Amino acid sequence: MNTVQLVIEFLGTFAFAISGIRWAAYKNFDWFGGYVVGLVTAIGGGTIRDVMLGVTPFWMTNSIYIICTAAALVLAIIFKKAIVKFANTWFLFDTLGLALFTIAGMQKTLYAGFPFWVAIIMGCITGVAGGIIRDVLINEVPLIFRKEIYAVACILGGFVYQICYYLDFNIEIIVISSFTTVVFVRLMAVKYHISLPHLHDMDEK
Amino acid sequence: MNTVQLVIEFLGTFAFAISGIRWAAYKNFDWFGGYVVGLVTAIGGGTIRDVMLGVTPFWMTNSIYIICTAAALVLAIIFKKAIVKFANTWFLFDTLGLALFTIAGMQKTLYAGFPFWVAIIMGCITGVAGGIIRDVLINEVPLIFRKEIYAVACILGGFVYQICYYLDFNIEIIVISSFTTVVFVRLMAVKYHISLPHLHDMDEK
Amino acid sequence: MNTVQLVIEFLGTFAFAISGIRWAAYKNFDWFGGYVVGLVTAIGGGTIRDVMLGVTPFWMTNSIYIICTAAALVLAIIFKKAIVKFANTWFLFDTLGLALFTIAGMQKTLYAGFPFWVAIIMGCITGVAGGIIRDVLINEVPLIFRKEIYAVACILGGFVYQICYYLDFNIEIIVISSFTTVVFVRLMAVKYHISLPHLHDMDEK
Numbered sequence: 001m002n003t004v005q006l007v008i009e010f011l012g013t014f015a016f017a018i019s020g021i022r023w024a025a026y027k028n029f030d031w032f033g034g035y036v037v038g039l040v041t042a043i044g045g046g047t048i049r050d051v052m053l054g055v056t057p058f059w060m061t062n063s064i065y066i067i068c069t070a071a072a073l074v075l076a077i078i079f080k081k082a083i084v085k086f087a088n089t090w091f092l093f094d095t096l097g098l099a100l101f102t103i104a105g106m107q108k109t110l111y112a113g114f115p116f117w118v119a120i121i122m123g124c125i126t127g128v129a130g131g132i133i134r135d136v137l138i139n140e141v142p143l144i145f146r147k148e149i150y151a152v153a154c155i156l157g158g159f160v161y162q163i164c165y166y167l168d169f170n171i172e173i174i175v176i177s178s179f180t181t182v183v184f185v186r187l188m189a190v191k192y193h194i195s196l197p198h199l200h201d202m203d204e205k
Numbered sequence: 206m207n208t209v210q211l212v213i214e215f216l217g218t219f220a221f222a223i224s225g226i227r228w229a230a231y232k233n234f235d236w237f238g239g240y241v242v243g244l245v246t247a248i249g250g251g252t253i254r255d256v257m258l259g260v261t262p263f264w265m266t267n268s269i270y271i272i273c274t275a276a277a278l279v280l281a282i283i284f285k286k287a288i289v290k291f292a293n294t295w296f297l298f299d300t301l302g303l304a305l306f307t308i309a310g311m312q313k314t315l316y317a318g319f320p321f322w323v324a325i326i327m328g329c330i331t332g333v334a335g336g337i338i339r340d341v342l343i344n345e346v347p348l349i350f351r352k353e354i355y356a357v358a359c360i361l362g363g364f365v366y367q368i369c370y371y372l373d374f375n376i377e378i379i380v381i382s383s384f385t386t387v388v389f390v391r392l393m394a395v396k397y398h399i400s401l402p403h404l405h406d407m408d409e410k
Numbered sequence: 411m412n413t414v415q416l417v418i419e420f421l422g423t424f425a426f427a428i429s430g431i432r433w434a435a436y437k438n439f440d441w442f443g444g445y446v447v448g449l450v451t452a453i454g455g456g457t458i459r460d461v462m463l464g465v466t467p468f469w470m471t472n473s474i475y476i477i478c479t480a481a482a483l484v485l486a487i488i489f490k491k492a493i494v495k496f497a498n499t500w501f502l503f504d505t506l507g508l509a510l511f512t513i514a515g516m517q518k519t520l521y522a523g524f525p526f527w528v529a530i531i532m533g534c535i536t537g538v539a540g541g542i543i544r545d546v547l548i549n550e551v552p553l554i555f556r557k558e559i560y561a562v563a564c565i566l567g568g569f570v571y572q573i574c575y576y577l578d579f580n581i582e583i584i585v586i587s588s589f590t591t592v593v594f595v596r597l598m599a600v601k602y603h604i605s606l607p608h609l610h611d612m613d614e615k
Contacts, residue, residue, distance in 0.1 A: 024555070025609035032562060033555025034609045047462070052252070052262050057462050060528050076609065084612050118265050132342070137542070139551045141344045145229070145238025152237060199230035199239045199281065202289050257457070257467050323470050337547070346549045350434070350443025357442060404435035404444045404486065407494050 005100065012097015013065055015090050016042040017072035018083065020134045027138050031073065037137055039069045044130035049105050049122050053112050099182035102127040102154040103175055106161055120158035127154040149189030152196065157182035210305065217302015218270055220295050221247040222277035223288065225339045232343050236278065242342055244274045249335035254310050254327050258317050304387035307332040307359040308380055311366055325363035332359040354394030357401065362387035415510065422507015423475055425500050426452040427482035428493065430544045437548050441483065447547055449479045454540035459515050459532050463522050509592035512537040512564040513585055516571055530568035537564040559599030562606065567592035
């Protein structure tokens with residue numbers, strides 16, 4: 001389990017960083033800008049979570065996230081447009097990473113003694129806040145507020161975790177069920193273009 | 206006192222959330238985007254304050270804020286444009302909430318052992334930072350930097366608190382004086398279109 | 411040493427605040443907006459660092475930063491366009507401040523028990539994150555992601571610090587070498603228009 005988790009964490013971090021770097025490239029940022037946006041996309045959510053939990057941000061105790069983002073940047077610089085050909089690969093890694101980060105965020109929150117509803121919110125923040133900061137830094141409206149089921153996948157995964165927990169399943173089953181839920185919901189939503197209803201403008205403020 | 210405070214806190218949270226959701230609707234966000242922007246408007250300021258004070262963010266210990274924002278979203282979805290008809294009501298709740306949040310922010314800071322000048326800044330952050338984050342998330346220049354007396358009401362309320370404190374008034378008098386100041390300044394400013402002077406561009410950067 | 415450091419810290423804070431206020435003026439913010447943007451530019455980086463290190467933000471224990479920003483605002487209001495004539499002065503102060511903030515950020519991080527790679531990142535955050543928040547608040551793409559060597563100067567200064575440390579130099583030599591590196595790299599980069607390579611757009615997302 002531990003090795004699988006490590007591999008997914010690495011791939012997820014990599015995919016999140018690539019997503020940030022692609023947007024930075026779209027905005028013609030320089031290498032430093034690309035690195036920062038990539039890094040923030042990958043570690044931003046977990047950092048906000050850790051600061052709110054009152055613990056040391058996870059990336060400060062293990063340099064793998066810094067290195068992983070640097071690798072993503074080097075790859076993006078060398079292979080340029082070829083990066084786009086692997087869009088499906090990044091999408092898969094991104095989805096696996098999303099599921100893993102959500103569950104890791106929940107577990108860390110539960111471990112810190114908070115109730116499930118806080119853990120579900122923290123799982124969601126861990127999964128999606130990095131992408132929101134990315135969009136703020138490139139000066140765009142956060143994508144996640146307008147498109148696709150993304151955060152909802154995290155939240156549903158969180159509920160499945162909670163239900164399985166109350167049903168007294170063992171921890172492997174809980175994690176696998178929750179993980180599968182996030183991945184499945186995300187894949188189905190993209191495949192069938194499912195999205196949440198939109199709000200309608202109420203006034204000319 | 207306690208019940209009054211609770212009611213105001215609920216109404217204030219509700220009004221702050223509605224303000225976020227209206228802006229989210231204006232930008233055609235989906236339900237999730239509306240919820241996040243509403244929530245951040247309502248709890249963002251207090252969260253920044255608590256993180257800087259080194260205590261657990263207030264909303265993580267009481268689910269009322271999460272529920273209150275959900276109620277605001279449901280209302281906004283069901284009643285749509287009718288929401289706007291109650292603009293004066295939201296404005297009143299918003300103003301009461303602003304006053305309460307400012308004072309709550311000050312008291313928490315003083316209680317943590319910081320001097321008055323830190324408490325006044327923290328009161329102001331509690332009252333206005335949520336609205337600033339809201340504006341960043343919808344990708345607009347923060348309204349508060351260009352329009353109306355809003356933050357100044359918090360700051361004046363803070364000074365009144367400090368003066369009454371040094372005059373050795375009892376706590377009810379202090380709170381009521383400070384609360385009234387925030388509400389009065391805000392109402393007067395809106396009624397008579399009072400605003401701060403603006404800065405003039407110095408250069409073509 | 412201590413007095414020199416204090417003077418540089420004051421000048422640096424002042425220059426950072428002026429930079430924020432100029433941008434706020436460019437966007438026609440009011441006085442409050444100018445003050446907030448100036449303050450955030452000056453103290454934003456160090457605040458993020460302190461929150462991640464789990465210590466009380468530095469500006470909450472000494473009111474000099476609040477006062478210094480107020481002085482910068484008053485100056486900007488009174489002298490208006492005349493401020494621009496001193497552009498070279500602000501640039502010099504800004505560069506000295508950048509070097510000092512970077513080193514102060516590193517030392518605080520090392521003192522908290524973190525390894526050098528965390529300290530270098532924190533030094534960089536201390537120096538540049540305030541400017542990034544400033545750009546987010548005025549709703550522009552962060553300047554630092556597209557123009558000039560700025561963050562790279564911090565990072566190189568950080569490496570020089572680390573190398574001198576491992577060479578067992580005494581602390582004065584370490585600090586002076588690192589400080590000189592940041593200042594020198596920044597001055598050279600601006601003089602010879604050196605900048606990092608830019609990323610190229612990979613796709614039409």
